[in-house]
Amino acid sequence: MRRIPVLATVLAAWALAGPAASSAQAAAPTPKPSASASPAGPLLSITVDDGRTEVAAGDELTYRLTVRNLGTAQVSDIKVSQSLPAGLTFVSADRGGKARDGAVTWATDLKVGQESTFTTVARVGETPKDLLRLATVACATAKGGTKPLVCATHSDLLPAGAVAPAAEDTGISWLWSAGAAVALLIVGLGAFVQLRRYRRRRVLPAHAHSAGRPTENTDRMAGAVSLD
Structure with a gap:
């Protein structure tokens, strides 16, 4: 006994x-946007952020992308892109950015150690009720390349995600x-x-x-x- x-x-x-x-576990912070570089080709880093952690329908978001040349040689005609997921409507982009096929794209040259910043303005629309987060992906691709050299992501909590926890x-x-x-x-x-x-x-x-x-x-x- x-x-x-x-x-x-x-x-x-x-x-x-x-x-x-x-x-x-519930109080653990959301991971910040990350950046990584591929050892093949130009050595670049990229980040994307909108300064927000939670969004809802009707919010206007300003995304800031920063690309930096970490290598030892100049790179030319780098394609920079940002995805526009379902529920995110394009409003405007600086530096001649064009919205097409669900993404905004730019072209830039980067000297050694130089960085370039790009801005996208988008509005949150209606999203699926079961969608928890609104995520976007930013990538940099070499001229004529098909695979990105480097990518980074950022996501914001949607109302459905705030209720689920x-x-x-x-x-x-x-x-x-x-x-x-x-x-x-x-x-x-x-x-x-x-x-x-x-x-x-x-x-x-x-x-x-x-x-x-x-x-x-x-x-x-x-x-x-x-x-x-």
Whole structure:
């Protein structure tokens, strides 16, 4: 029976630690836009950001793309592009950027160590109800190339994405609450069993002692028999 309190302690610790782990997980920050470079061809880096983390229909977003030449030689006629996903409507672009086939494109030359910045303005429209984030991708491609040399992404939370974590947390909280209730039930059961055993230890010796001694009535009957 000693295993019951030990098991209850483990379950209680699990039930209490669960919500904290869930909260820590829910509070983790969204990764920032990243950039990487391909070892083949010109060595470039690129970033894209709109200064936002959450958006909704009707919002006007200003994206800023920055491309930098990290290599040791000048690169010419680099194609810079940004995707326009469903739900994002093109408004304008600087430096002669053109919107076509779901993307905005520019052409630029970069000296060694030089960087160029491009800006896109787009408006958030109606998005699918189950779409959680609005993401865009920026890439830089060498002249005549088919594969990008480098790409970066940026995404913003949509209203559906803001509601989804709350629903998930509710489900997790219910699970941990149920676990805590089971743990408390086992603790109570273990305490009840231990109490019963303790009471039996106190009562049984008294009974045994009484059973070993004849009662007053037994003594009288024994005397009456001896007189006859």
